[in-house]
Amino acid sequence: MLTCKEVSFLASKKLDKKLTLREQIGFLFHMRICRLCRYYANDLKSLHLMMQKKGKTGRVLLSESTKLSEQSRARIKHAIDTVLSQ
Numbered sequence: 001m002l003t004c005k006e007v008s009f010l011a012s013k014k015l016d017k018k019l020t021l022r023e024q025i026g027f028l029f030h031m032r033i034c035r036l037c038r039y040y041a042n043d044l045k046s047l048h049l050m051m052q053k054k055g056k057t058g059r060v061l062l063s064e065s066t067k068l069s070e071q072s073r074a075r076i077k078h079a080i081d082t083v084l085s086q
Helices: 004-016 021-033 035-057 070-084
Strands: none
Touching: 004 021, 004 035, 021 035
8 A cells, every 4th residue: 555655656646647557456445444544635727726816917816814823834844844854
C-alpha cells in the first residue's frame, strides 16, 4: 500500500499528467481508506483550478478577508518547522 507521502505526490502529478495503471490503483485504494489524503487531494485540485483561472483572467480571486493573518502565518510556519525538525 502507498504511504500518504506517496499519495500526495501522485495527487499533484495527477493534475498535470495521466497516472500509470499501477499508480491509479494504488492512489484509488489509498484514497478509499485515508480521509486526510482525500481532503488534501480535493484542496490541491481546488487550488490548481483557482490558479488556472487566475492565469486566464489576471484578476484576484480571493478577497482581503480570506487571506491569512500574520499570526496565522506564524502559527502555520511554526507547526511546519516543528514537524520537519522531527
